[in-house]
Amino acid sequence: MLEVVELSKHYKNKKAVKGVNLYLEKGETVGLLGPNGAGKSTTISMISSLIVPTSGDVRIMNESILKKPEKIRNILGVVPQDIALYMDLTAKENLEFFGRIHRISKKELHGKVDEILEIIGLTDRKNDVVKTFSGGMKRRLNIGVALLHEPKLIIMDEPTVGIDPQSRNYILETVKRLNKEKNITVLYTSHYMEEVEYLCDRIYIMDHGEIIAAGTKEEIKNILSAEQSIGIKVDILKGEYLQLLESLPNIKNISVQDPAITLIVPKKVNILKDIFKLAEETNTSVTSVHIETPSLEDVFLHLTGRQLRD
């Protein structure tokens, strides 16, 4: 369905994307994860033929976007990070307006608009102007616009940023339904690991303009299969305790979500004794310790050195 080959974008002082390769099979939902500035939006903009690559190619259904951009725009639906709607028009008028841009006939558009309003759950608000909508409702309408021309592939650039949990769940369910019922292929970028875990068959992790890991959730978690994740909760987190933990041998990663600490250490290492000994030395009260296999978030931290939402 989609094939990205050695795609690069170099600006004057910055190599934003450096030889990215990725593919999506028909009907797959694939996640693209990366910290801020990793190059996700630049990659998506090149796939959407909004910016011209410095080198490389993007093929959608075996056609190069560089050679046939118009044809590809009919196959592709893009949900941009920023809301692109007319605030003084109603939900229905926005869909009609964008439908005309896609040259959908008036007759066809009539039924289509009602169908999309139903999909995005805005039928009862169709005659209200968009400026009265919550952030989540605007995002849902933004998705509706991208669905008007019945794309076979949809690219979503962080579609749940800054919205209430209810709208977020609605969007996730909608993406799942579109994929299952209409067999739409989805490329989904997000700052929320749990969304990608819930939605995606496969994941690409990007950092500094490059793909640094790719595979199914299980395959990616296996990157740290020889490690264990130890979550420690304390009453009051002291810098001194943290420093002593950091100085222990075998610590692969340490992250802090005050008053919790997560350590990544090799499976064969027994570190529990040290955790309690150092707590005693620094008068720290440990309230709980959990040992788990590493999560995707842990793998991400291990690979990029950053938390996804830094």
Ligand SMILES: Nc1ncnc2c1ncn2[C@@H]1O[C@H](COP(=O)(O)OP(=O)(O)OP(=O)(O)O)[C@@H](O)[C@H]1O
């Ligand atoms: N037009 C431009 N000129 C110069 N540098 C740019 C331009 N666009 C992006 N960059 C740089 O390229 C890098 C990748 O940016 P990009 O927006 O693709 O990252 P991102 O992964 O989408 O980040 P975010 O999660 O914050 O949206 C950044 O360092 C950014 O500053």
